[in-house]
Amino acid sequence: MLWVDHPCYFGPDRRQANKLRLHDRRRENRAAPPPHLPTAMRQLRMYVIDACGAGAQAFANRTRALAALAQAVDEPEAAETLAALAKTAAHGGDRDVRGLLYQGLERAHAALRTAH
DSSP, X not given: OOEEEETXXXXXXXXXXTXXXXXXXXXXXXXXXXXXXXXXXXXXXXXXXXOSTHHHHHHHHHHHHHHHHHHHTTOHHHHHHHHHHHHHHHTOXXXXXXXXXXXXXXXXXXXXXXXX
C-alpha cells in the first residue's frame, strides 16, 4: 500500500498503478510507503492545535486516514478509537473540543497492541 502525505490530502494512494492518466492533475508522484502508525499518531498531536472551526474537518479527515492505516496494520482497537476521535472532531462544530481530542489520542496510543 502506498500513502500520500500532502497538505490537501492525507491517506492511501487512490490512483490505479496501471491506469492511463491523461487528465491527472498531479504533477509529481507523492506516493510513498505508509507512515509508521505510532509516529503518525504523535504527529497528529500537532494538528489538534488547529482543530477548531474549519480546521476540525481537516483534523477529522486526517484521523479517519489514520484509522484506516491502523486497520490495515492489524490494530483494530486503535482503529476504533481513532474513528471515534474523528467523529468527535467532525461534530464539534464551533465548540472547542481540543481537550477531548488530546484525551482521545491518549486512548488511541494506549490501544496499540504491539510495542512500537
